[in-house]
C-alpha cells in the first residue's frame with residue numbers, strides 16, 4: 216500500500232518504477248512530470264504492443280464515447296459483433312465463441328469455470344513458474360509461493376508440474392482433469408519458451424483424458440512473439456485461449472476464446488457487466504486493424520532476432536542466458552536485476568524484471584529501430600558487454 220503524493224489517498228499497488236511519474240506517451244516514448252523522455256522497454260507488461268496512445272485507438276475510443284459508451288450484454292451491438300469477427304478471423308476456424316471480460320485474470324477465471332463445467336471434473340494442471348493472474352481461481356493456477364501464501368486456502372485441485380517436462384505433464388493429467396493451462400512462453404515467471412514438443416504433449420494428454428487444453432496468451436498474444444498468437448509457432452491449437460493486455464490497444468479488456476462444441480457442453484452461467492462494452496470493442500477493432508495492417512508480428516520477429524544478435528556474447532560471469540521469442544526477451548543474470556534496472560533508468564530506458572534475476576525486455580512492437588538499437592546498447596553497457 217502506498218500513499219499517492221501525500222494526498223492522503225491510499226492505493227494498493229505493486230510497482231517497480233515508482234521512482235518516476237509518467238504523464239504522457241507516444242509510440243515507445245514516455246515523458247515524466249519534469250519533461251524528461253524515456254524509451255519504454257516494458258510496454259506495461261505487454262499492454263502496449265501498439266505503443267502509448269496509438270492515434271487510431273484514441274480516435275476510435277473518442278468516437279465511440281460520443282456514440283454509445285456502455286451497453287449491457289443483453290443487447291446486440293454492431294461494434295461488439297465487428298470486434299468478435301475481427302478477432303475470430305485471426306484464429307483457426309475451430310474457434311467461434313468468445314467470452315469478453317475486462318482483464319487477463321478474468322479471462323483465466325472464465326477458462327477455469329468453462330473447463331470445470333464442460334468436463335464435470337475438478338482438477339487443473341498448470342506449470343511451475345506459471346503466472347495466470349491474481350483473483351482466487353487464477354491465483355490458484357499461478358505458481359509463485361509469495362503471491363499465493365497470504366491468501367490460502369486457495370481453490371482446491373490445482374497441481375503444478377515442472378515446465379517443459381513432458382513426462383511429468385503426462386503423469387499429472389488424468390481422468391479427473393478439467394483443464395491443462397499453460398503459457399506458450401512464460402512471461403512473469405522468467406521468460407521461458409515451451410520446447411518444440413511440450414505443447415504437443417499437452418494436447419495429446421488432454422485428448423487422452425478428455426480434459427480441455429488452455430493456452431494463456433494474455434502476455435504473448437497480439438504479435439508479441441513474432442506470430443499473432445504464440446501457439447502458431449507450435450502448430451498446436453488449444454480448446455481455450457485467454458487474451459487481454461494489448462488486445463484493445465491499451466483499453467481494459469479480456470477474452471476467453473473457445474469452440475462451439477465447448478460452448479454447447481457448458482452448463483451454468485458466467486457473466487461480466489462490463490464485458491464486451493462498446494468502448495473496449497471499438498478500441499479492439501482499431502488495435503487489431505493496426506496490428507494486421509502494420510505487420511506487427513513480423514516486426515516483433517525481426518526486432519527479436521536483432522536483439523538475440525546484439526545480446527549474444529554478453530560476459531558469462533554476469534549473464535547466465537539470453538532467451539525468448541520475438542519481442543519477449545529475458546536476460547538471466549548471475550546477480551540481482553534491480554540495480555541493472557536502475558542503471559537503465561538513469562540512461563533513459565525503462566525495462567522490467569521477471570523475478571529477482573531476470574531482466575525482461577518487451578518493448579512496444581512499434582518501437583523504432585533506432586530506439587531499440589539504443590536500448591540494446593544500453594543493456595550491453597549496463598551488464599558489461601561494452
Ligand SMILES: Cc1ncc(COP(=O)(O)O)c(C=O)c1O
Pocket residue numbers: 260318319320321323346347348349398402403431432433434459460
Ligand atoms: C500470462 C498472464 N496471464 C494472466 C495475467 C493477468 O492479467 P491481468 O493483470 O490483466 O489480470 C497476466 C498478467 O501479467 C499474464 O502475464
